[in-house]
Amino acid sequence: MGRHHLRQLAACPQAQVVAICDLDQERLRAAQQEFGVERTFTNYRKMLQLPGLQAVSVVTPNYLHMSQTIAALQAGMHVMCEKPLAMTYAQAQRMVAEAKRRRRILMMHYNGRFSGEAFFLKNYIQRGGLGRIYFAKAGYTRRRGIPGLGTWFTQKAKAGGGALIDIGVHALDLALWMMGYPKAVEVLGGVYAEFGPALATRSKPFDVDDLGCGLVRFANGSTLFLEASWASNIGRDSFYVQLLGTKGGAEREEGLRIFTQEDGATTDVTPTRYTDSVPSAQHHFIDCILRGKKPIAPGEEGAQTVRILEAIYKSASSGRAARLR
Amino acid sequence: MGRHHLRQLAACPQAQVVAICDLDQERLRAAQQEFGVERTFTNYRKMLQLPGLQAVSVVTPNYLHMSQTIAALQAGMHVMCEKPLAMTYAQAQRMVAEAKRRRRILMMHYNGRFSGEAFFLKNYIQRGGLGRIYFAKAGYTRRRGIPGLGTWFTQKAKAGGGALIDIGVHALDLALWMMGYPKAVEVLGGVYAEFGPALATRSKPFDVDDLGCGLVRFANGSTLFLEASWASNIGRDSFYVQLLGTKGGAEREEGLRIFTQEDGATTDVTPTRYTDSVPSAQHHFIDCILRGKKPIAPGEEGAQTVRILEAIYKSASSGRAARLR
Amino acid sequence: MGRHHLRQLAACPQAQVVAICDLDQERLRAAQQEFGVERTFTNYRKMLQLPGLQAVSVVTPNYLHMSQTIAALQAGMHVMCEKPLAMTYAQAQRMVAEAKRRRRILMMHYNGRFSGEAFFLKNYIQRGGLGRIYFAKAGYTRRRGIPGLGTWFTQKAKAGGGALIDIGVHALDLALWMMGYPKAVEVLGGVYAEFGPALATRSKPFDVDDLGCGLVRFANGSTLFLEASWASNIGRDSFYVQLLGTKGGAEREEGLRIFTQEDGATTDVTPTRYTDSVPSAQHHFIDCILRGKKPIAPGEEGAQTVRILEAIYKSASSGRAARLR
Amino acid sequence: MGRHHLRQLAACPQAQVVAICDLDQERLRAAQQEFGVERTFTNYRKMLQLPGLQAVSVVTPNYLHMSQTIAALQAGMHVMCEKPLAMTYAQAQRMVAEAKRRRRILMMHYNGRFSGEAFFLKNYIQRGGLGRIYFAKAGYTRRRGIPGLGTWFTQKAKAGGGALIDIGVHALDLALWMMGYPKAVEVLGGVYAEFGPALATRSKPFDVDDLGCGLVRFANGSTLFLEASWASNIGRDSFYVQLLGTKGGAEREEGLRIFTQEDGATTDVTPTRYTDSVPSAQHHFIDCILRGKKPIAPGEEGAQTVRILEAIYKSASSGRAARLR
């Protein structure tokens, strides 16, 4: 788990990976060899006592995020946590509060943000290129792509949910980041499991959603439609964000395109080569620690995405809209 | 107004167009000449007294639909009414009730249903080809396509709304028809006017929406996302309906495609030539009158679409979901 | 000749076409009928004496442009002249001088400028979107498209030249307009006739170029490459202008695309719908007369394109570069 | 030779490759090393005496198939034989008879059948999806792709024929499998060598066909057109099978498409992802041995393809149709 993640960390020249913790001994040895890590652990609490350790990256099943992150923060670590921040908003709030109390960085590992096109679009929006964004759509949908049954992904108790919380979270975060993380006030949702249950067995349960959708209204009057599926009868898999603003619109699906108007014509703007270099999430995390900067993807925003996802689940089970105070 | 409409009526061999009513004398004369109509009127109440007249087609601004339809029904006419049936659900209910009382046909002029691909898809669904439909998306969106300012289209008092009620109604009806017109119970919506107001003048007002969206939950648990725009910063205009069912999915955008699974493969099904002939809405209306059949697009369904659109407008103005009892 | 031209003139509501002059009686009658013109002439000098006539459009073979334009200016007319302004720079200078002396408008009928994309690009450049333009390429090239032999087009005495002066002039003018008509100082050219002579007969002579090219250096250091062909062994016909500026580049070939850089990415900008209306050359000419405005395409610029084309011909025949003082 | 083949065999978990026989010592050593095979032989008769050996895969030049297969069957082995089964129908019949006598499996190594799309189509046809197939076309054609001269492929005495028997056999078998291997009764053919002879030298002879074609009539009235070429002046290489049935048609060329009619429209059906797993020919062979199943591709069908190919060769040399009793 997290081999790519480790590779990114190991590639950061300003810091060093000194310890890895994993319950799987074989995986541990393989990683130790590949990355030349000094120490390995199977008990993360022991690892946290290692002298000189300053920061931790948590890449574990969702149900462990809270306890491990809080333990790390309490041990004085900065923490980068895999998405979703937690299974519930209540958990997420405790994590954010702990980081605040300890004055430690709690950063989300939202790697969808750390790309040339995402940085370009964020800058473009911040410079006012789209005007005010009032409507957005975002989705991460697959035709056939349920994670392996028998893993924690398909169990509500360990994952907190299915397609929505696993991949929908990427689309939701990217859209919200571009919109400036407005405050959500009302959510109506639908959640379905039409493919997973037929594949499940007693030892390989499936009690989460394989398709979810929701409409979110924000305090500033804007709305966002979200959809996510692990399995659905659609033509092709898609990860998209569409933003409609008063001055321009943007569509990120296969590449990024911006639709605007100037000099008497509607115009399409297509970035072709991203010439500025974009740091990996890992680089950025280390950079924030070393320079005392605020991370681009703070834990607070991770908590907000969990809050909205929770509201969709709640709305779907009640059949009514959920009000967020 | 309604030149294409008259052409379709005139082409029906089983019936005859005997009278036309229009406030515009010139248009009236032109139509009389083109279609060889005997009588013309500028007062529709006078026309309704014409002996032998059996049916009427109402193609007027939205705010006139109710009064004219009810007058026609009361005069014993069958009525085909242009979409939307009315500006409000209350109006629509009165129209439906009057038709019932008078035992006359009240049919919606939803021409989007009367195409080879729509008939094909409806049959496919009725034969169970998609299984149970649990999630749908529908939209009618334009980049730059606000109707001419100064017409009734852009005035709330005469149209009841803007993009949503003018073109969104087509997408909404087509999706609902395919879904079997389930009962809507909860609606969350957003409605915006970001382009129209800048174009408006005192004599050419604009007080309706140029973009609207909503999520609708139905009593059977399914959900539908709807969007419509006259103007928005998007890449290309689109009229689409996407249906996700337990056995298959369908996408009608540029042509119709169906996504399903058989014999160990996901399969795409693409209708290529529609070999069965499909009647025009006008033919079908006349056919129903002559043979005493129930129309495919009854006034009741026209009332349901108005009900949902009204709920979106209500939700958008209150900022909360609207509950439909 | 000039049927499309007349149609544009007749469509201008602010003015009236009162007379047409043509040596061909049949063509004259047909035009009179189509456009409801009062008077027709076969002698233009007589037409110029018509009371109330204010402006004239000269659409005749190149060798007549000077004498007819000067006669019209002397009769107090404003003149719009078909491209090229004249066969030589000396002729062109006399025409420009006469217009100045008479304080009359002498406008070029460069219809390539009067399009949505040309206006858009000109605005874009004037707002600084391309920065300083330092290199350009322009061409109007055909694989097989020599004008009918036996017409004045293929005779040097009547046309002044072949492909270069007939169609190359369009590409040259469009590029120069975008560059701000810098002053040309040095020209090296090549001119060829490889297809036309083989088609010629005694009664249908061909003594002009069917391919020409040149490189032009301007006083501000920028350069422009020009090519034109009526016939050449190329893959497809093309009318293009490419502009390279310090901030952005533009390419008009099939549609218009702009290449620039912003926010850490190279970006392509593609105008899609030209929402501003663009006048025809004819409308603009009449507008300038009625409002006393300076025309967008003044005779002076027509003279400059002739000057450069003349220099290419001269360079090609001498085999050395031509210096323009 | 057969490296890929060996890899497939070695990948079967239910069986073990215990011995390899090859005349080339170096190749033998390399294979032993790669696949960890215990024993190697250069004399296949010795290998057949190895205790415990149950099955053999024959991947040798065509002229050796019969003798080696029969020897293996006589030694009690099950045999999977490379296509074509033999050089003549007489040889093929002897092989089939021997397998029958010894009650051993004789399976064809027709790997073209063991793909997701072939299995899908076979199922589709067996469920009646195409109705009755009455006409088919099949081909395996190359622009420039003659096997290396100097090998056994281009010698009639060792290969039995050229393009037809080497690659045409794949197209022929796939079409016949889909058609249900109807009984052939009449064959008309043409066989040519227009490219190979010019490349041949005394030591690198070429006395086979580089293009062959034939039309086959079956006892049930259906017909099949077959073509194969190693070299021909065509636009692109192709391996295709086209089947026309009373209810639907199928075309396998670049992917698989099915053409049918339903609900008042002609429809195209395109499988996109084959979700069922398909065994390799090698897996299937071992599976048949272990479970006593009949192989999908029995030797009898291999004999029938040889019979038809032989008839094409015979027809081509006689210039008349060949009758199959």
Added chain:
Amino acid sequence: MGRHHLRQLAACPQAQVVAICDLDQERLRAAQQEFGVERTFTNYRKMLQLPGLQAVSVVTPNYLHMSQTIAALQAGMHVMCEKPLAMTYAQAQRMVAEAKRRRRILMMHYNGRFSGEAFFLKNYIQRGGLGRIYFAKAGYTRRRGIPGLGTWFTQKAKAGGGALIDIGVHALDLALWMMGYPKAVEVLGGVYAEFGPALATRSKPFDVDDLGCGLVRFANGSTLFLEASWASNIGRDSFYVQLLGTKGGAEREEGLRIFTQEDGATTDVTPTRYTDSVPSAQHHFIDCILRGKKPIAPGEEGAQTVRILEAIYKSASSGRAARLR
């Protein structure tokens, strides 16, 4: 019937259409008006007595071709006959013999030959560009395109056959023309009616083929595969001819492409614009009469195509190859 045909004839400046014969009075009047023809007839024998008439174009149902053509030839006319020349080879031979006896032109109206690409390819082949053609494929296939039931097209007694003789004849003739009309010696065929019978009623019979195919061997050893269908479960309609020669190959389907080899590369040659003008069949016919030239498409070749088609029908009904002496 034959409106396009008449238009072509009327467009020939060297001749005049003086009379038309048709059983349908209304069609006759319409044609007379459109083309300004002097005389009209409903009895062709009367028309043939018209003084001054020199040539006749026969565009009637197939079963009338022989009697009308022979009558016209006997009246001294030159005749251009619609394809197929006749329903049987015996009929066709009588027609050819009569023309020979009377020394009159009997030309086939094979309009497929009179196109820029057909002329180009014929020249290319005659110059040796393809070398010797040894294999060809030709087809005219439709997915759904049976001529209107109730017409003579679907009745064997009036048409002689179905898809093969109606449209297959075009593909067959074009291929044979390119091959130099070699002598056919052996034919194997298949003929089917899988769609037509289901559409037939007593008053609208269907007793012909809707798909036919055949392989033809020629005396020079070359072979030709032919297929034709009015209805079949294929992906798209197609009219194609593919020719394989020793030096090059040609494919005419959507446009014309030639595949050859030169200077160490296989090369594709694509004609783009046909600059030479090609006469219509009608112009050519008149030209041959006026200048005493032999027509490009002589009746003899029309007879040969009928002979081959007849052999395919015969082979299909007997289930054996047909030998042509």
Added chain:
Amino acid sequence: MGRHHLRQLAACPQAQVVAICDLDQERLRAAQQEFGVERTFTNYRKMLQLPGLQAVSVVTPNYLHMSQTIAALQAGMHVMCEKPLAMTYAQAQRMVAEAKRRRRILMMHYNGRFSGEAFFLKNYIQRGGLGRIYFAKAGYTRRRGIPGLGTWFTQKAKAGGGALIDIGVHALDLALWMMGYPKAVEVLGGVYAEFGPALATRSKPFDVDDLGCGLVRFANGSTLFLEASWASNIGRDSFYVQLLGTKGGAEREEGLRIFTQEDGATTDVTPTRYTDSVPSAQHHFIDCILRGKKPIAPGEEGAQTVRILEAIYKSASSGRAARLR
């Protein structure tokens, strides 16, 4: 440096790489290991004294080409020199003269010539396929592709120039080779540096061109337009040569296409597979040495390209055309 180059040399079976010289010790060791070279040097003069050495390949910064080549020639070596041959025509002439005096081969390493398409086109032209070439365009242009600052590439003293001499030389040579290296007589050019200077620092200077263009007239009357850029606001990078001849034209950009006319049609000829094998420049060099052949790319031609490039630089700096005596 030159790793690919060494690989090509090492792959030549007729010769052996016995020594390498490089100032960079590490690179030297790596190359020695990879290619199994016996001796390594950091002083090339020492290497030249190695007994048995017959030929040298010079792949060093431009400013070293002359001195090293002359030293090698004086030591009796044959030399293949990287493009450009030298920084000035004077240098190039000295090198050519030395090779002549010593009767040694001086070959240009123009690897653009050693490809299937270049050989094909050269043959095609030599056989007269394009007729006489009278106009050509050639370019090597990049949107963003300035070589790393801080290297010798961006310093005039070490490279002699920028984009023109670095990559423009490839396009220029290929075009001239195809044209038969006609004698240049007049050159007009433009040279710009609009991107590089903004990236430069004191330690990483940039004093060369990032875009250059020129028009060249030859003694035979033909003209050639050349352009090259390391950075420019264009849509896509391109390496192209376009040749217009009296019989045909050729365009090499993405693949090679030839445009010609035959049999009444313009035709496009597209080579698809190059079946003849083409030697690498390295193989050809060795082949020339061993067989005493003249190299395809002699030093004289390398000198001519330098002469033209020098003239463009001179013209651009003077603002006037440069005359070549």
